[in-house]
Amino acid sequence: MxxxxxxxxxxxxxxxxxxxxxxxxxxxxxxxxxxxxxxPPVVPGAVFALGLNYADHAKELAFKAPEVPLAFLKGPNTIVGHRAQTRRPADATYMHYECELAVVIGKTGKNLSKAEAMDIVAGYTVANDYAIRDYLENYYRPNLRVKNRDGCTPLGPWLVDAADVPNPMSLKLTTRVNGKTTQQGTTSDMIFDIATLIEYLSSFMTLNPGDIILTGTPEGLADVKAGDVIETEVEGVCCLINTIVDDQTYFATV
Structure with missing residues (x-):
């Protein structure tokens, strides 16, 4: 469902x-x-984002793949829904999308093994976690300005029950900018799969219903401009649509 x-x-x-x-x-x-x-299809609890979790993306950026998950937190102000607008600040010279499979936690879990991890997953949705390269200090440690800007992470539109996605580690990810395909990948290329991420996170903190794990993006990033319509789609889950706007348009509507 x-x-x-x-x-x-x-x-x-x-x-x-x-x-x-x-x-x-x-x-x-x-x-x-x-x-x-x-x-957003759920009221977000803790939102975890993963950096460099696809080998091809790490290679694209000329970085060594991490040996442990590169996870960081996002504030609730970042999350917006399907068909929302996301601001491209006037000082940005390179802003890119990040098509990601988002894992929504449905049960409380702590110190879970990989064998137990998937039992606490409620379902899946799609995230587009925009980043502005100008603000980046270090890919291994993204700063607040890169990943915690207001409205920088559209989520949705649907939460698909985990039972309806029998193999989340074999899903095609696609991004289209104004109808043109610019990014393609598959969740099978994740460095750390979903169960590993849940095992890792639950080893030092309790995961609760409504928590969300953004699992990273594959290669194929491109600069987006005000007026661009971005579609990020995960096979078998849903297609998320978002529009980039300039400062004047954004602040006229908030």
């Missing part, structure tokens, strides 16, 4: 995807996805 959250007619609704692809409210009403304001 695909579940989501929207704002519609002054209220927040839990919704599902109907057979024809439309948005279905709990009372059975059907809406087109462009009619609603999309929220």
């Amino acid at each position: 695909k579940r989501g959250r929207i704002a519609f007619q002054g209220a927040i609704h839990q919704v599902t995807q109907a057979a024809d692809g439309r948005v279905q409210l709990a009372d059975g009403r059907l809406l087109n996805e462009a009619e609603v304001e999309w929220l």
Whole structure:
């Protein structure tokens, strides 16, 4: 099942995807996805991001692949929904997308083994974790300005139940900029798979329902400009759409 959250007619609704692809409210009403304001499919708890978790991406950036997961935290202010706008600051000279499989935790877990790890996964969604190269100090230690800007990480639109994604480690990732494919990869190329990431994180902190793990992005990054429409898609999960805007447009709407 695909579940989501929207704002519609002054209220927040839990919704599902109907057979024809439309948005279905709990009372059975059907809406087109462009009619609603999309929220992240879950209320985010702790949000973990992974750097350099695809070997081809690390090579693309001329960095050695990490020997342990390169994880860092993101604040709740970073997360926005499907069809939201993300700001490209006027001083940015290179801003790129990052198509990522997002893992949503459904049960509390601590000190889990790899064999136990997948039991606490509620499901999967799609993230686009934008980065601005100008602000980067060190790929091994991304600073707050790179990964914690307001609205820099669209998420959604759907949370797909874990049972409906039998092999999350064999999913195709695709990014399109204004309809042109610019990035392709597969989750099978992750350096640290999902179970390993959960084992690692739960070894030193408790994972709770609503926590989200952004699992990294493959090679194929490209600069995006104001006006660009970015589609990030994970096979069998969903397609997330986002628009880049300039400072004037962004601050006129917040």
